[in-house]
Amino acid sequence: MLEALKNRRAIRQFETREVEREKIESLLEAATYAPNDRMREPWHFYVLQGDSLKRYEQVALDYLEKRFPTKPHLVESSMEAITKTPLVIVVTSAIVDGDEGATKDNTFAVSSAIMSMWLMTEQLDLGMVWRTRGVGLVHETALHTFIGASDKEQLVGTLCIGYPAEEKASMKKRTSFTEKTTWL
Numbered sequence: 001m002l003e004a005l006k007n008r009r010a011i012r013q014f015e016t017r018e019v020e021r022e023k024i025e026s027l028l029e030a031a032t033y034a035p036n037d038r039m040r041e042p043w044h045f046y047v048l049q050g051d052s053l054k055r056y057e058q059v060a061l062d063y064l065e066k067r068f069p070t071k072p073h074l075v076e077s078s079m080e081a082i083t084k085t086p087l088v089i090v091v092t093s094a095i096v097d098g099d100e101g102a103t104k105d106n107t108f109a110v111s112s113a114i115m116s117m118w119l120m121t122e123q124l125d126l127g128m129v130w131r132t133r134g135v136g137l138v139h140e141t142a143l144h145t146f147i148g149a150s151d152k153e154q155l156v157g158t159l160c161i162g163y164p165a166e167e168k169a170s171m172k173k174r175t176s177f178t179e180k181t182t183w184l
């Protein structure tokens with residue numbers, strides 16, 4: 001298990017080839033086994049490929065052009081994150097009305113589900129990066145509106161997935177748990 005955790009990497013460059021439906025379903029299934037408070041199973045997945053992915057590109061482009069009106073090069077390079085990705089899965093978490101604690105717990109559960117998907121991509125010879133910023137649009141309303149999520153859902157991750165077209169980078173040095181742990 002430790003080896004699998006150490007080997008997992010964020011992959012950002014993908015081949016153009018499509019990801020098979022069977023593999024996508026394996027990723028989605030892996031997510032559903034994540035721990036979650038009171039079995040609320042608070043996740044929902046929006047799968048974007050082909051036409052829908054093209055439309056998302058337009059949403060992202062509109063956002064970036066508005067945000068960086070004087071930086072066309074930045075807009076262009078940022079867009080590559082999705083124009084060169086064959087599969088995007090947007091993951092949302094359910095908001096529990098009037099219960100901030102449960103809403104937070106839902107986000108924690110969805111984060112666990114995303115981690116399960118991330119590890120599963122490795123098993124399937126795929127690569128993935130969890131994006132929130134830039135074209136990830138997790139903190140913006142544009143993507144929420146585009147996918148048709150309800151006001152009882154919040155976005156947690158925009159997962160860019162495909163067959164890797166980059167060498168796996170070596171692991172960025174991690175701080176030892178000894179510096180992050182207080183034994184009480």
Ligand SMILES: Cc1cc2nc3c(=O)[nH]c(=O)nc-3n(C[C@H](O)[C@H](O)[C@H](O)COP(=O)(O)O)c2cc1C
Nearest residue numbers: 008009010011012129130131132133134136171172
């Ligand atoms: C909540 C979250 C948000 C992230 N958002 C982005 C992002 O917007 N863009 C990006 O390139 N990577 C993003 N990442 C990936 C991290 O940059 C990456 O995990 C980190 O650099 C460590 O590298 P590793 O995953 O290969 O160990 C995100 C990761 C997490 C967990």
